[in-house]
Amino acid sequence: DRWTLLIIRDCFRRVRRFSDFQKSLGITKHRLSDRLTRLVEEGILVKRPYDASGKRFEYRLTEKGLDLYPVLMSVVQWGDKWVADEDGAPVVYTHKSCGNYTKPRYTCDCCGEEIQARDLEPEAGPGVTKKMERGEALK
Known part of the structure; x- marks a missing residue:
């Protein structure tokens, strides 16, 4: 969705903290929390504490995220x-x-x-042909 792409864009602009994302995007806390959680679960972002109490976090792009x-x-x-x-x-x-x-x-x-x-001319790659050779159903 558009929020996810905008969050990733902001990460490339070095936005890292929840409040800074919210200020930049004008997104609700609930929606932002949901999108950040999904991006962390997918391995696109990593969540790290940035204060001594360990209660405040920043979000950084992983290698998978940088590949976007x-x-x-x-x-x-x-x-x-x-x-x-x-x-x-x-x-x-x-x-x-x-x-x-x-x-x-x-x-x-x-x-x-x-x-x-x-x-470019697309053709079936090893991810398809090997499954076909093994008789696996493709999803």
Whole structure:
């Protein structure tokens, strides 16, 4: 749902505490608590105490959560192209290594060519073929 994606977006913006998520998103405490709990259960976020009493927590992206970055950036780029007004993109991204503004690309890991939707041909992978060989029903 949209709240989950917005929470993940805020995590990439280094929002970590419950009250900061609530302030940023304008989401109810109950809904925010529910979404954060689900993200922790799915291994996307980890919940860690940040004060001496151990009663206050912050939420940090796990490796699984960090792997959502390309997905989020794809949604951002779609919005920049199709939703942004004539003034342009609301946020630009600077590549820290070279200092230039960048728009991340999706490229082939073999040849380095940029990939578009029509450039790929899907076929059954080992996750399907091995199950079929074992006679397992696919869900």
